[in-house]
Amino acid sequence: MVENVLYPAYFDATLSRADGRRVPEALAVDDPDVDEVAKAVQQVGYDVIVERDKQYSREGHRDRGRVLVKNPDGDAKNDIVQAAAAYVNALRE
Structure with missing residues (x-):
């Protein structure tokens, strides 16, 4: 089983792609937790483990945590990130 790691920074509209955002600005949100x-990610259909005391290497000063995604089918990480971004955006509306 493949485990993918997702950080809130991947979905953060205040960050540039160079700073770690992985989704288009249209799908990004301000300061996701x-x-x-x-x-x-659970809404997309994956099991997750939340690790709150971890930090993204590009954000060494912020402990925003990370999400471990259990991915039994070996789906591409980018597909999971893009699908989750749509749901994060919908949760904010």
Whole structure:
């Protein structure tokens, strides 16, 4: 089973792609938290483990946590990130 790691920074509209954002600005949100990301990934259909005391290497000063995604089918990480981004965006509306 493949585990993918997703950080809230991947979905953060305040960050540039160079700073770690992985989704288009249209799907990004301001200051997403690990719980939003976990809920969105679960809505997509994956099991998750939330690790709150972890930090993204590009954001060494912020402990926003991370989400471990259990991916039994070996789906591409980018597909999971893009699908989760749509749900994070919907959760904010």
